[in-house]
Amino acid sequence: MAGLGQTLGRAATWPLTLAARAVDPPLRAWQRRTGTGGMAAVFLAPNLLIFSVFVLVPLVLNFAYSMTGGTGILLGQRPFVGAEQYARLLECQDYTRPITCREDQFWTAVGNTAQFVIFQVSLMVVVSLITALILNRDIRGRSFFRAVFFFPVLLSPVVVGLIWRWILQRQGLLNLIMVKLGLEPEVWLNDRVYAFAATIGVSTWAHMGFYTLILLAGLQAIPRDLYEAAEMDATPPGRVFWRITLPLLGPNLAVVLVLALIRGVQIFDEAYVLTGGGPGTSTLYLTQYIYESGFASLLREPGLAAAASILMGAVLVVLTLIQLWLSRRAEGRKAR
Amino acid sequence: MGRIVLDGITKSFGATQVIHGIDLEIEEGELAVFVGPSGCGKSTLLRLIAGLDRPTSGRIEINGRDVTRASAADRGLAMVFQSYALYPHMTVRQNLSFGLENTRMPKPEIAERIDEAGRMLEIGELMERRPTQLSGGQRQRVAIGRAIVRNPTAFLLDEPLSNLDAELRGTMRAELARLHARLATTMVYVTHDQVEAMTLADKIVVLRGGRIEQVDTPLGLYNRPQNLFVAGFIGAPNMNFFRVRATGGQAELPGGLSLAVPGEGEVTVGIRPQGLHLATGDGPALEVVIRLVEALGAETVVHADAADGTPVVTVLSGQPSLAAGQPIRLAFDADAVHFFGADGMRLEA
Structure with a gap:
């Protein structure tokens, strides 16, 4: 059997061996000519190629589109308009009243996204923290509950949106339960407040497992001795939380906060599937505005959409830099 | 309080x-x-x-x-x-x-x-x-x-x-x-x-x-x-143990050295390394061959083997001139010896 296994193994690796033999001589020649640095370039090239095709070139093209006008799709068909698209987006008499802005939908989406981020991120941090604190305790079925809370993270956002739409729609599961309980059914997704709350609740449900995991790792990194020392010091549980757990969890909380902020600004798929931006424009968020301006509206304006996405990208870059700074600071603290 | x-x-x-x-x-x-x-x-x-x-x-x-x-x-x-x-x-x-x-x-x-x-x-x-x-x-x-x-x-x-x-x-x-x-x-x-x-x-x-x-x-x-256990745990280096068979209150250590033992049958004789010293004269002594010498300056730790292979460690004061492979004779005072029965418990001399 061992002989057969070896033969099968050799057969399976045969194509790889052949490929390796084919590329070996030119690689050796290249290394002789360029040294180690040249070889590094060879090994990095596939990834750089993928990055260029799918990230760098689209980014540059996007920037180029943002400098053009008209409704043409191909860049060659679009006239150069300079920063006009940015000027259109930013032109406003009163920024607190979107209706006074030239692109009122953009500012409505900005306002909705800002409100969404404030409420959703706060809720996300609090719920994730409470869940992590509970899952960190020595409770029965701890592993099961950890898996349960993480499971929604594995779902596709579209699936999440559909599940909750079926639950919250007029003849959905929630209303069915309410009728069974003798309560009046509600038109959840047609009410501005409920629909907005639903997008917050659903996205929190869908992503909290990820943040819970980060906080759980932070909680588990706090040495048990510290809690025992606090126990010896007769420290009340509330004081243990505020004076020991929370400060030591600070770096993880900061990372969670910024990651949730970034993801909050980018909210699209599950909210779009759930409410489609409605009722009216009450759940129209920035990414949906960009998508609809560029691709889905009758009057497609790729230039405007590109400019809006560049502005959103700038906000995300700032948030990402903050996140990187916080991560490095946390690593620095751990190293000390 | x-x-x-x-x-x-x-x-x-x-x-x-x-x-x-x-x-x-x-x-x-x-x-x-x-x-x-x-x-x-x-x-x-x-x-x-x-x-x-x-x-x-x-x-x-x-x-x-x-x-x-x-x-x-x-x-x-x-x-x-x-x-x-x-x-x-x-x-x-x-x-x-x-x-x-x-x-x-x-x-x-x-x-x-x-x-x-x-x-x-x-x-x-x-x-x-x-x-x-x-x-x-x-x-x-x-x-x-x-x-x-x-x-x-x-x-x-x-x-x-x-x-x-x-x-x-x-x-x-x-x-x-x-x-x-x-x-x-x-x-x-x-x-x-x-x-x-x-x-x-x-x-x-x-x-x-x-x-x-x-x-x-x-x-x-x-x-x-x-x-x-306590005899072996307390004291550094560890106490030397010799398993002997006692008959009529007497037992023989490896090499033929005879000593009075407070018990019969299987007895363990314990001697701390600090209780052993180089024998002077031709009297009865424990004969061992040096395996390793650790010169620490103020004292010298000698690792040796008895005739039956039992490892023996002794701590000698000063810097005696000793080398691996050298046979030496070790003596000890009667009050430096501990006895333990087959159950491992101390036997009073």
Whole structure:
């Protein structure tokens, strides 16, 4: 059997061996000519190629589109308009009243996204923290509950949106339960407040497992001795939380906060599937505005959409830099 | 005050029993050291006294009060952890005051206690630093300071010196002894280092497999070990053991040396390395061949083998001229010999 296994193994690796033999001589020649640095370039090239095709070139093209006008799709068909698209987006008499802005939908989406981020991120941090604190305790079925809370993270956002739409729609599961309980059914997704709350609740449900995991790792990194020392010091549980757990969890909380902020600004798929931006424009968020301006509206304006996405990208870059700074600071603290 | 009594203490984790019926009395002001190999239950026993774990059965009394079910906070004890367990985000001053603030002690009194501990432990200059900015020795002092400011009934110290280098460990050992003399508070100290145990303890509790092997003073343990385990555990290098068969009160050591034995049948003869010395003259002696010579300057440790292959270690004073492969003859005084029966228990000569 061992002989057969070896033969099968050799057969399976045969194509790889052949490929390796084919590329070996030119690689050796290249290394002789360029040294180690040249070889590094060879090994990095596939990834750089993928990055260029799918990230760098689209980014540059996007920037180029943002400098053009008209409704043409191909860049060659679009006239150069300079920063006009940015000027259109930013032109406003009163920024607190979107209706006074030239692109009122953009500012409505900005306002909705800002409100969404404030409420959703706060809720996300609090719920994730409470869940992590509970899952960190020595409770029965701890592993099961950890898996349960993480499971929604594995779902596709579209699936999440559909599940909750079926639950919250007029003849959905929630209303069915309410009728069974003798309560009046509600038109959840047609009410501005409920629909907005639903997008917050659903996205929190869908992503909290990820943040819970980060906080759980932070909680588990706090040495048990510290809690025992606090126990010896007769420290009340509330004081243990505020004076020991929370400060030591600070770096993880900061990372969670910024990651949730970034993801909050980018909210699209599950909210779009759930409410489609409605009722009216009450759940129209920035990414949906960009998508609809560029691709889905009758009057497609790729230039405007590109400019809006560049502005959103700038906000995300700032948030990402903050996140990187916080991560490095946390690593620095751990190293000390 | 600070008398601790353990009565029939057992502890099990699931189906595994780790402490088997411990009875022990630690007197007021005494420094008791729990010593034993890894996994012997010494830290578990300390945690049971601290109230960080609950015994499966038995009773713990502190100053005559049954505290078996009392929380750690209600026992009036202070603990110094092996890892120091200092709050890393707090300054030294905040670390020291944290426990006192829990008792709602007035701020001036807290400040007074911290200043006094700072003077006593010479950490006054470090009050505004965080633990990460302190050396190992300084952290150790702060950890002790945190215990001192609480003015506890007894101190519990869980291998407090094990994270320090050898030199600092020696210094801190002396400081701990001085501190105990000054505070005169009961201390329970856990260590696997017998030098710490021997130098610090008023009373040593030798543990093995969750059972007490012997409780005695350091010299009591060294001079009169009650069984083979204690004889082998206490003293460095380890005691030499020779298994012999005694008949008519006599037994023969490897090489033919005969000696009087208080027992019959299988007997283990124990002689400490410090009890063996080079024989002078042609009288009866233990004949061995040197395997290794470790010259330490003030003394020389000689590793040798007896005729039947039994390893023999001796510590000779000074710097005798010896080499590996050389046969030597070793003599010993009658009072340096310990005897143990087939059950491993001490036989009185």
